[in-house]
Amino acid sequence: MGHARAPVTSLTQGELELQLGYAQIDQNLVVEVEINSLSTADSPRISGSDPDHVESLAAAQAPLPPIIVHRPTMRVIDGLHRLRAAEIRGLDKVAVRFFDGNEAEAFVLAVESNITHGLPLTLAERKHAARRIIDSHPQWSDRMIASVAGIAHGTVAEIRRRAPGGPAAEVSRTGQDGRVRPINIAVEGRRLASELISENPGLSLRQIARAAAISPETARDVRNRLRRGEDPLPKPRSRKRTEHANGPAERPNGSAAEEAGTLLDRATVRHRAEIMARLKADPALRFSNTGRTLLRLLTIHTISAKGWEEIIDNVPPHVRATVARLARECGGVWTEFALRLERKVAESA
Template sequence: MTGDSPRVSGADPEHVEALVAAQAPLPPIIVQRSTMQVIDGLHRLSAARLRGDDKICVVFFDGDEAEAFVLAVESNTTHGLPLTTAERKLATRRIIASHPQWSDRMIASVAGLAPGTVATIRRQTQDVPTAQTARIGQDGRVRPINIAEGRRLAGQLIAENPGLSLRQIARAAAISPETARDVRNRMLRGEDPMPKSRTRKQAGGAAAHETEPRDFTVPAVRTVLERTPVQHRTAVVERLRADPALRFSETGRALLRLLNVYTISAQNWEEIIDNVPPHCGGIVARLANECAGMWAEFATRLEHKVVESA
């Protein structure tokens, strides 16, 4: 049966007729296993019925209603008949309500809108909790909404406890270790922890929380895992696993296998670290650093590809 679709206007008869006339094999539709509702593939299902087909390929999705809706929106912005701008904005309001911890860029990547548009919709939404101090970005990392507050707190911690490590400061202030390093270096030079450019913007009336901080540094593994709940990381990977474009290609399945490491909990990472034999520690650390470099290069090239295709 058809599910809770972001396509307010329902199926487009012309698009259905075009699918029927093409007489090509229809890609699998996505169905929520627990409810048997169609998440993605309403037009394909209608076309199959008009063709007189008694079967259609299905990819099952295991997740709750909110995650199913997110997948439906994401699927309808990446292939098939796109959602209208009005439908994407309505979907964005619902995603903000169900996933307030997601950053504007994260939601924008799902809904197919500009991050600024998502930010505007978020400000207009009255029933969204306002007590958040951080949000989960498109890359799964947690960043503070107000970077100025994180720097201020880091400066206070450094002044009161000069012996704290950068990792300890970063974890306590919800900033990256490199940001903590910058704050410490500025204080050693007798400068304000906040860069002048940011200070001028705030003095001119630009609220710090209206612009998501951009942090391109790679934080320590432990810091990332402690600040990003494993259920959130797992949800991101599960959404990718439900994408037919990845599941039904060899390279896609290889990528999903690599991304399994993203779902390991902080506790399991600690157990792995504790059980690496001392005589292997140096080699494993070097390989881990090389892997981090490969992933960083992979991310950079992929981001460039996304920008070029936009």
């Protein structure tokens, strides 16, 4: 006989809804469904469920949130571990929210759901998922697929290049904001700006930027390059070649720079990611509002070292000082947060 069911609870709106605009989940409808009527096939979790994680969920006192099921196929989209935990508890039914999109959309939802909460997909699983999404949504940009699969957009680009037949011949892709843009938008924008400047030298930088869909600063750079007789497109920098020829680039002196280098070290970032995986598997954090908020805040800091470097390199020059100041203030908030937690640890010891 199954255990008595606690009242059905729900995940927060933000955890269940995709930010892609097509998720068709009725947030107000939760139904009890026979476990033996559900399918766990075609999951992005190709390694299957994690026994330890299932055991921790089954032992948790809190009621388990509803799982998400693809109504047309009755396939579990999100909640494989909760389903297994319900089986261990001896339950015959499980709380379900239904998704009514097509199978390709269901797979995308499954991938995004399993990188935003619960036990995260492994890197191999995320790469495998990205390959499938490239096939089913070739019009999506690398950044859009990366945001769904939880990997770097450069990794998506490499997967796309290695796909049979190479990259698709489309001239535009859909970005995360839903807008369709040319694939070579930077090249096209600079080319158009150079033509406008040549044909209409009296145009202001803002007029050029607006017409070419680039920033005024880029328009200024194009104009300056044309005045110097240079190509409007900057040559790609070969950072690795420069470092190999001239030796490793020198880091700024001072403890702050040394500390930053440590924080962005690959091994350190990987260690933080491993800790986050354990925290995300803890039911005490997963199934409370404050716990989920804390996990979302901490997840930000599991970006790869390469990801941090890319962000640093691409902060616009005119806001670098402001961003640095704000980042330092945020660091101060985390420092105070850590001190107060450590104080509580000492008090309870």
